[in-house]
Amino acid sequence: MELKLINELGQAAGSLVASDELFAREYNESLVHQVVTAYMANARSGDRAQKDRRTVKHSTKKPWRQKGTGRARSGMTSSPIWRGGGRAFPNSPEENFSQKVNRKMYRAGVASILSKLASEGRLSVVESMAMATPKTKDLANKLKSMGYASRVMIVTDDLDDNLWMSSRNLPNVLVVEARHIDPVSMVHFSNVLMTKNAVKMIEEMLG
Structure with a gap:
């Protein structure tokens, strides 16, 4: 599977070869619904x-x-x-309220969501995503120049403090590490932007 690789201006910069098992599998709507429902139920406190x-x-x-x-x-x-x-x-x-989901089912559900995002062109890869200074306005302008006007989830391999602090006041932007991705956030956000190292990390975790 080849993922769309873009630069900081949102222009196409080639492609990245990724695992077909994670980014090119058939979408299983019932499994995704079960995984998302269980994740939300397990977050509830009695x-x-x-x-x-x-x-x-x-x-x-x-x-x-x-x-x-x-x-x-x-x-x-x-x-x-x-x-x-x-x-x-x-x-x-x-x-x-907890619901049990097997580890194999959970990984398959997350992979199904990633494949859906990739097939619809809502998943893009960038070389790196870092900020020189923690300024919300700079990050907003950067995302706008990259073509992200709606909700976007940024997945990085290592959380940059400046990037995280710049995103805190943007209601439609979420910055997470690859190890902390969850099915609810990936379903909620219209677009997902990953760094190259984050893609490799996800392949190691779910592969």
């Missing part, structure tokens, strides 16, 4: 809690007598059918 009828604050006094009022019988105001009552099936702080 810190929400609701009160049941035992823990909600209420009076134990019977609201009205059992018979003769014409209304339905009721025992106490903590009933789930009452406003302000406890929940019938409350959420627990110990709730576990």
Whole structure:
């Protein structure tokens, strides 16, 4: 598989031969959906809690007598059918949202996303991506000159501090190391820009 190689002006500068197993495989939509869903579910924390009828604050006094009022019988105001009552099936702080995905499935899902990006021309490779000074305006102008007007994810082999600090105030730009790529970010961003060394690192990790 040959990936598009561009220079800092966004002009074509040849191609880079990459692994067909990672960048030229058939797109598996169901697998990608499963991997993305599991990744998002595993990031959830079970810190929400609701009160049941035992823990909600209420009076134990019977609201009205059992018979003769014409209304339905009721025992106490903590009933789930009452406003302000406890929940019938409350959420627990110990709730576990994690989903298991095998390592082979995860790697195949990430490779499927990379192949989709490459086949649609949304994955480009640059020799290096570094900034001389940590200036947001300079990075914005640089990406604009390279033809990236929408969301772009920059993947580097070694995170440059100036590059990272320059991207923090750009809401549509994400800078990550190759070892920290995730399926959710790659699906979210319209374009992915990788350095040559980052491509090699990804091939070593997922190959």
